[in-house]
Amino acid sequence: MNSRRNFLKQMSGAAFAVSAAPSLISWAAVDIPGEDGLIVRSFRFVDLETPVEYFDTWLTPVPHFFVRNHMHEPSELNPEDWRLTIGGEVEKPLTLSLAELSKIETHEVVNTLECAGNGRSLYRPQVPGVQWGKGAVSTARFSGPRLRDILQRAGVKTTGRHVMFRGLDEVPGKVPPFIRSIPVEKALDSDTLIATHMNGAPLTRHHGFPARALAPGWIGAASCKWLTEIRVLEKEFEGNFMSPGYRFPNQPAKPGDAVKPEDTHVMTALNVKSAISRPSEGAKVKGSKVSIHGTAWAGEADIAKVEVSTDGGTTWSVAKLGHEQAHYAWRLWTYDWKTAKSGEYIVMSRATDTQGRIQPATPVWNPSGYLYNTVDQVKIRVV
Ligand code: MTE
Numbered sequence: 475m476n477s478r479r480n481f482l483k484q485m486s487g488a489a490f491a492v493s494a495a496p497s498l499i500s501w502a503a504v505d506i507p508g509e510d511g512l513i514v515r516s517f518r519f520v521d522l523e524t525p526v527e528y529f530d531t532w533l534t535p536v537p538h539f540f541v542r543n544h545m546h547e548p549s550e551l552n553p554e555d556w557r558l559t560i561g562g563e564v565e566k567p568l569t570l571s572l573a574e575l576s577k578i579e580t581h582e583v584v585n586t587l588e589c590a591g592n593g594r595s596l597y598r599p600q601v602p603g604v605q606w607g608k609g610a611v612s613t614a615r616f617s618g619p620r621l622r623d624i625l626q627r628a629g630v631k632t633t634g635r636h637v638m639f640r641g642l643d644e645v646p647g648k649v650p651p652f653i654r655s656i657p658v659e660k661a662l663d664s665d666t667l668i669a670t671h672m673n674g675a676p677l678t679r680h681h682g683f684p685a686r687a688l689a690p691g692w693i694g695a696a697s698c699k700w701l702t703e704i705r706v707l708e709k710e711f712e713g714n715f716m717s718p719g720y721r722f723p724n725q726p727a728k729p730g731d732a733v734k735p736e737d738t739h740v741m742t743a744l745n746v747k748s749a750i751s752r753p754s755e756g757a758k759v760k761g762s763k764v765s766i767h768g769t770a771w772a773g774e775a776d777i778a779k780v781e782v783s784t785d786g787g788t789t790w791s792v793a794k795l796g797h798e799q800a801h802y803a804w805r806l807w808t809y810d811w812k813t814a815k816s817g818e819y820i821v822m823s824r825a826t827d828t829q830g831r832i833q834p835a836t837p838v839w840n841p842s843g844y845l846y847n848t849v850d851q852v853k854i855r856v857v
Contacts, residue, residue: 593846744773
């Protein structure tokens, strides 16, 4: 389907109401990737969700990869003029051009990137924020220099404990800039990158051209796009996107609880999680054998098993995991279900990881709707 037509179609739905400030809408300025089907969750700042039906390839084609922007993408970014500065608690502050960055040895990481807010719309009662369904998650092969190699050139002082990233987003009005930090241990991990490529091609504008941080296995917010500054700090960065943003309660919270900031922590690695990609919610399926497909991921851990239930969670059978695998990447899975008889069924999937974590049966509610990882389910009809 033509992307513009599809976009207009999406815009006629509920998502449009979220951001219908007419003066802010410039149709020509919005470049919706791909020819078909990303779900527009916000228009003012482009937030695009990958439909679960697209979870059928191990690597998500870039035009199908979800997009999460807190503010406007940089409108003009000339790669010739772009510079990356490295400063703060370092012996030798550096400035690198794109040409200089591209001369540093590259490393590849296949990473499942998931927004901490993925699944927020499934919490009850609902919580404010972008109402993501199940598709603020995708997988790509990222490549670029290791952050470690760049930091080693600059020489991190012993006082350096956290590494801060600043993006070149265009900040509207009083919105605080997108700046976050990660602990120095994660920054020095050999898989943490300054990624310049995604699935073998230079990053697109939506995904942070010309360079982004990549903190594999961690919430998407740790991977700052349109990177322009790296700063080594003595302590964690204190800014809107570290607090109150992207924090999770230390103790289980109930709807209505006022969780104090000091009783929360910065989110880092992702949860264990699975999603059913086919059949779709509400599908009518024929035959005595139905193939159930999906994917499962676990941040810094690996998937140990995925189980499927076709009786609403009473009994579970082990699904077959796909061959393609990498440390921080999701595993595709399938389960061939010999259907008993026609009727309505609740099909569920539940992943367990190598740290022994298992998807919970009920949501772990929290006021900002982060890290939703309840057992997935679809209701289907066998005819
Ligand atoms: N980096 C900048 N500069 N600005 C942003 O708004 N969003 C973050 C992260 N990096 C963001 C950013 C969030 S919340 C997520 S989930 C990921 O980018 C999404 O990456 P993607 O758009 O490439 O899928």
